[in-house]
Amino acid sequence: MDIAKFIAGVDSATGEAPTEAALASFEKVLGCRLPDDYRRFLLGCAGGYFQGSAEFNWPQGHWAGAIQEVLGLRSDECSLVQTRQTPQWPTVDELLWIMSDHGGNPICMTIDKAHFGKIWFIDHEVAEYDKPWTLAEAMSDRWGYVLPLAPTFSEFIAGLYEEVA
Numbered sequence: 791m792d793i794a795k796f797i798a799g800v801d802s803a804t805g806e807a808p809t810e811a812a813l814a815s816f817e818k819v820l821g822c823r824l825p826d827d828y829r830r831f832l833l834g835c836a837g838g839y840f841q842g843s844a845e846f847n848w849p850q851g852h853w854a855g856a857i858q859e860v861l862g863l864r865s866d867e868c869s870l871v872q873t874r875q876t877p878q879w880p881t882v883d884e885l886l887w888i889m890s891d892h893g894g895n896p897i898c899m900t901i902d903k904a905h906f907g908k909i910w911f912i913d914h915e916v917a918e919y920d921k922p923w924t925l926a927e928a929m930s931d932r933w934g935y936v937l938p939l940a941p942t943f944s945e946f947i948a949g950l951y952e953e954v955a
Contacts, residue, residue: 837862855891
């Protein structure tokens with residue numbers, strides 16, 4: 791799916807128009823500049839709920855899920871800031887929750903130096919709720935809580951497709 795088609799499918803009716811100042815402020819809180827492709831997306835899409843079909847596959851090619859919620863620079867339940875401050879599922883600072891699938895599972899971008907800009911799926915059903923965990927533990931084959939989806943935001947969006955009935 792191309793980025794314009796994806797953005798057109800996001801119902802942003804209640805979201806304010808994103809600004810460079812809001813983005814810069816968010817990046818200051820994060821402590822890093824986001825990847826250029828994701829920055830362009832945030833400035834072009836206020837976030838909201840995806841209307842229609844935006845399915846995604848695992849890197850091996852089989853179905854993984856469908857986008858439901860797209861977070862943006864806004865102040866309601868589709869807010870990047872609010873979701874980062876009070877996530878619904880356990881996470882770590884190296885992961886930026888950017889979307890959710892049809893089951894509420896987070897789709898995240900890593901913002902650490904080792905994995906910067908990569909897109910990941912968090913399986914909240916196998917989350918560790920009782921003790922702190924690290925990104926390395928969650929990515930390990932032993933645990934499998936954080937699973938790879940795409941090497942960049944652009945590649946993730948390009949891999950989205952509409953379900954054909």
